Amino acid sequence: MRHYEIVLIINPDKSDQIISLIDFYKKFILKKKGKIHRFEDWGRRSLAYSIKKFQKAHYLLFNIELKSELIQELSDNFKFNENILRSFILVMKKCVTEISHILKNKLDLKKHLKI
Numbered sequence: 498m499r500h501y502e503i504v505l506i507i508n509p510d511k512s513d514q515i516i517s518l519i520d521f522y523k524k525f526i527l528k529k530k531g532k533i534h535r536f537e538d539w540g541r542r543s544l545a546y547s548i549k550k551f552q553k554a555h556y557l558l559f560n561i562e563l564k565s566e567l568i569q570e571l572s573d574n575f576k577f578n579e580n581i582l583r584s585f586i587l588v589m590k591k592c593v594t595e596i597s598h599i600l601k602n603k604l605d606l607k608k609h610l611k612i
Contacts, residue, residue: 498531498562500589503571506548507555509541511580515555518580522559525571531563534594539603548582558600560593 507515519538526533539556548554563571568586575584596604 499565499568500534500592501559501561501563501568502585502587502589502593503559503561504585505557505559505575505581506544506583507557508549508580508582509551509553509555512541512555514580515557518578519557522571525574526559526561526563529563529567531561531567533559533561534592535560535597537597537600539599551582554582558597560589562592 507518511518515538519536523533523536535558537558539558541553541555543553544551572584572586575581
């Protein structure tokens with residue numbers, strides 16, 4: 498099995514369906530005997546450029562371990578899901594479990610504002 502990092506950029510108008518989308522992909526990965534090493538919901542963020550006339554989108558990050566032949570099935574599912582604006586799948590050399598810089602900065606900012 499190989500390690501992958503997946504970032505999903507989701508239509509902001511579908512915020513009410515985020516939980517069901519997350520559950521679907523988590524179940525898909527686990528059902529195929531894969532492992533989820535890290536999952537982060539980055540929330541709604543501004544886009545660097547508009548995608549389908551959207552200026553903001555909802556971001557999700559997965560670090561998973563899955564058989565390489567199954568990653569194409571997952572990628573095809575991303576392409577045909579109308580709620581997903583963009584998806585990025587990167588092959589990683591090793592398992593990544595630590596908190597990402599984006600989420601760390603978001604948490605640090607929240608702590609700073611509470612002080």
